[in-house]
Amino acid sequence: MTKHVPLTINGVEVRAPEGTTILTAAQDAGIYIPTLCHCPDVSSQGVCRLCLVKIEKRRRLEPSCRTLVEEGMVVVTDDAEIEQLRQVILELILSDHDFNCLLCPKSGNCRLQELVTHIDYNERRFNRFEHVAKELPIDTSNPFFNFNPNKCIHCTICVRTCNEISGTHAIDMAHRGYDLKVSTFANKPLKESVCVSCGECVERCPVGALTPKKVEHPTREVKTTCTHCGVGCGLYLGIRGGAIIRARGDRENPVNQGNLCVRGRYGHEFVDCHERLSFPLVRAYDEYAQASSIVDEVTEKGKPVTAPLVKREGKFVEITWDQAIKYVASTLSHYKGDQFSAISSAKCTNEENYLFQKFVRVVMGTNNIDHCARL
């Protein structure tokens, strides 16, 4: 059991477990401290200086995200002096930010916007700053997200995420002073770097610097399990207009705890792929197909002729589900016993695998069923 230490924040008696930061203690007690560079998933770096607080008997203001709670600490999170300081910090950040919220995909969901409403800034002083419009090129090389360095506020959350969560170390801060920027090794486009496109940084970017290419927001989410590998990460599929448009990790899931890889986060597009089969298909030489009125030729690319022509030359024809089920059922009934085999799928659900093996064993009367576990 961790020891809880008592301290005072804004005159309120608070108890916080030993080893937590003032910021976390305050947030747990329902006290708001503005911050831009703090992300609970990664270590604190204290670079934005917006969370500075006053601590009794200390000479300087301390960043609350990096100061641990101590017994009997008396903390003030908000007064005229702190307010003034925060305003200047915010003005400096804003003066260096591509300020075009109307056209920004992050608008409405942006931490910087949120801080502007909380902290406010002095318009006259702000206008005296030299607004040197940065016109750095936008990196659109990655197929899933864009990086716009003009909107970057140098909070380093993406860098910490890449190092601590993804473990990829694809990006870091480069250059000094005004030229400071997030960069890949040798400033290559993201696609040519070691970036694995897991998108964890995109999830955590507080502003519009890293944004997914698909900008719509889902109207509802469905909790499910990823289909790409055996890890079985929990994810939420975001739906809009009957289509999946986004996926995010399920933090409640004990397997991935909110983490996702590139396949999990962006690999759901196959669901809407235009190549999805739309009707049951049958080879044209079969009588059911000839009876069918809807005929659609499916091109067979580069299919070598290795079998009797009569069987393989037929083109695929679309038929209805009723016809297809009847056709499969009636033909299968001629092949009962060990002349029948089935291959099940490790992509299908437990229920489907259970039913399939039951079908093979009960209806077809054979144990000839296997799947790709051996591969």
Added chain:
Amino acid sequence: MAGLAASFGSGAMTNSINEIGKAACIFAIGTNTTANHPIIGRQIDRALRNGTKLIVADPRQIPLCRKAHIWLRLQPGTDVALLKGMMRVILDEKLFDTSFVKERCEDFEAFETSIMEYDLATAAEISGVTAKEIAEAARMYASTSPATILYTMGITQHSHGTDNVRSVANLALVTGNIGKPSTGVNPLRGQNNVQGACDMGALPNVYPGYQKVDDKEVREKFEKAWGCDLNPSPGVTLTEIFEAAHAGKVKALYLMGENPMVTDPDSKFIEKAISRLELFVVQDLFLTDTARLADVVLPAASFAEKDGTFTNTERRVQRVRQAIEPVENARPDWMIICDVARNMDAKGFDFDSPDQIMEEIRSLTPSYGGIKYERLKKSGLQWPCPFPIHPGTPYLYSDRFNTPSGRAQLAPVEYRPSAETASNEYPFILTTRRSIFHYHSVLSRKVPGLNALRGEEHVEINPADAASLEIKDGEVVIVASKRGSVKAKIKITGVVTPGVVSMTFHYGETRTNILTSTALDPIAKIPEFKVCAVKIERKESAYISKDYLRWGTGGK
């Protein structure tokens, strides 16, 4: 899996994924975890930050090697020799867990003799790893507790895969690294529900819950439950199905959601076998390379269009929920199977929802006995979960193994070379791998973004070999084995050692598995994807003539 079942009594990951982060030593052998299971790769990262020791054994320089404390760069297919060398050091230096071996293992004497007939120098010579490195790795693994072993296809996809697995299991057993948190032997399963498909009895020799078909009592239980007579003889395995089809013994094949034309070994043979079938039914999302050969293709619904459960690699049964309506006319696989069965006048297929199917599974599968949909709402349950208030089992064998005696089997294992070795005609060893951007051959290939990141095959080759063959980076070459040939681009990299080339198998247009060998493990019947002999030839037509270049690429 057969190897683990023989050693411990059941084949599955013994421990859980989030225990990996808390292990003191991780031994990753034959697993490119950061590419194939990135989220487990992150657990390894987390562990390393907490001071965990990492030993990697892999012939390729995978990303984990950079982070490893010891990297054993063995020759492909020599895992048994390497592991026996490690166990020799452990026995010689008395680093093994005497009380664990005494109380919970069987056949230690036979095992000891088999290890002792083999000295460290021989192990070093065969595996290509120095004796010093083997000894260091052995000491690190045996003396840092808790230690966990992760492995995947690098261990299993060999003609001696079962021997590899049993060696790995022996190593964990002698050091007592099993049956405790953060220890164990952890095969990271490949496909999302490969564990579940095995659990559900989609195997030729067992009913759901690994209950043997040739066991009379078990069969009677299922006959009673399903109301019919059941066939008592075990069926044929995947690789044997195609052999039987080729021989005309199997005349009809019903395939649900697989693409053997791209993913199975020696795919030219598979194509030939399929062409001899009288009836070939395929149920899939797409018109795959395999479905193109079918007589009937039934469009199935994807994971986002149906309800059900997946069982992940750590035996966790988790819910899959319908997010959208089936695209076009697709139907969930379970509905199609029920419809076909009902049309064949079969009883016991009147299900309205996957929920009802799970109830039937529950009643017949002891390890799934407590798994009900309402318990899976928040997060999954790890089997064995025998009754409805059981909390699930994060790690197996805490007090007994699943063998008849309750004790684990230490097995003497002999090193056997791979079925194919490099020869004058085929001087390179081809080992297959996976890319982080794809998994198998169908789903991820239909995602444009993933194809943009990795859209074509690359043959990895060592700079020394590339220089001797006079080939340039990015050049298209012909890779050929006894069974066939494919064209692919060359990527010159130090990731592979001289004499070894590496390819993925995701691309239907470059079917790497035309090359691979069908040599099977005699017990598990797993094909040897990881070792086959190939040659590399320059493709003359790949050169673009200077005349052509001068005219630009627009004119013809």
